[in-house]
Amino acid sequence: MLLSIVRPVASAAATGLGRRAASGIALKYSHAVYNAALSKSPQTLTKVQTELNALSAAIKETPKLNEFVHNPSLSVKDRTAGLEVLYAAGGKKEPISDITKNLFSVLSDNGRLGETVGVIEGFNELVSQYKGELTVVVTSANALPRDTLSRLESTLKQSQAAQQAKTLKITNKVNPSILGGIVVDFGDKTIDLSVASRVTKLNNLLQQSV
Structure with missing residues (x-):
């Protein structure tokens, strides 16, 4: 089957x-x-x-x-x-x-x-999706404190995508390679606020100026 x-x-x-x-x-x-x-x-x-x-x-x-x-x-x-x-x-x-x-x-x-x-x-x-859940994955260099995740949850609940969902589920994944900051994935969107991303952008700007 x-x-x-x-x-x-x-x-x-x-x-x-x-x-x-x-x-x-x-x-x-x-x-x-x-x-x-x-x-x-x-x-x-x-x-x-x-x-x-x-x-x-x-x-x-x-x-x-x-x-x-x-x-x-x-x-x-x-x-x-x-x-x-x-x-x-x-x-x-x-x-x-x-x-x-x-x-x-x-x-x-x-x-x-x-x-x-x-x-x-x-x-x-x-x-x-079948259950009407919106799963949010927050990736950070180190495990985030519970109060930080709670503040993120409160902010994300105000988004249009979260308001259309029945429930909001937040998962914290640890990835040291992002160096610092966070990367937030929800639905089809990615918000990259990581240090690694900023370093990459800086390197690209420096290369373009040479």
């Missing part, structure tokens, strides 16, 4: 998703698994989201699993064995659903396991 959905949604892969979500290739799979789950029921959609987030966490927290999904040279036998280990790590509370397994089988067969994290991020954005 999932495999048959992947190709038709290719042209619509980028529709409605923020810039941070994933590559166009990953978004094809995001749409495919989203459509497959929602066609079953809203409850199935929630179950698949829970599974995918658990698998994503397992990949990020387990170096061997992270290495597994990013190793395109593995044989079919090794990929099959690796997926079983991944399912066991992400499905500790209850068995992984066929929809989720089907997704990973397709990713594996197509040599796209390296896109896993992007696929899950894209899927989560689609679910957020």
